[in-house]
Amino acid sequence: MVCALRHIRVLGALMLPWIASCVQRAREASPIGEPQQTANEEASPDVAATPRAIPEKVPVVVHSRFNPAPLSPAQRREIVERATRAAPNGERVWFVLLKRNHVLDGEQRYAVDVLFTPHVQSPRLRSGRYVELGGEREFFARLIREAMPDGHVSNDAAEVSTREYCQVSLKETPFDHELRVPQGTLLPFDRPQDFSDQELVEVVDFARSSEGGLDREPIIEIRRQNDQIWVLCGVCEGMLSGMGEMISCERVDGVVSVVSRGTWVY
16 A cells, blocks of 8 residues: 555655646637638648648557557548648658557547658757647647636637657668658657756667666656656556656766666556
């Protein structure tokens, strides 16, 4: 019981900043209209290559424990249309990360992250923006804005805002100029705000090493808490749905070492 309570305290401390970020981003979100039907359902390669155009094909990467149903053509188009409207600086959709797609109240509901092409790239680190569609963040954003004075959102609008991701290459295989669709441990994760590029790369390299032991699943979060750095890997389908391994570590004089390790479950 003591061990379970410790895990609850740890998970509570880890989740509170995440929930707070939902509220903050909901306040900052800009309304993005629902997709409109067009007569031309297929985009030509020339049109797809232009900024803000709807790509002809977008790769879908599944990262989930629940074996979600494949996205239908209508869902794909809806997702890409909505994401393209939110794309920063005309950047194009890179790929869609599918977390859930199940039937709820007689309707097929998806939860995806749509990642845009990186705007910063070095041999070890890429950074870009992504938008979360259909998940709890969007649901709570709508509820919060509807509860605000003069913040009512009509039924034909959705609230989305972009977030920053980062992707760290394998230590032995730096990135080249070809932008491939990532799989497994190379999947991007939320960019932590209080890490330099060098420190972030060092922490990820350590986590993936034999000493760090987080080399089987993709990293989904890195956070600095007090004097320790928390690294979580595994899978997270939503606000209260996920599991994996985690370590807390410290970095002293450029050397990273493990303080504790365990598992996490939402």
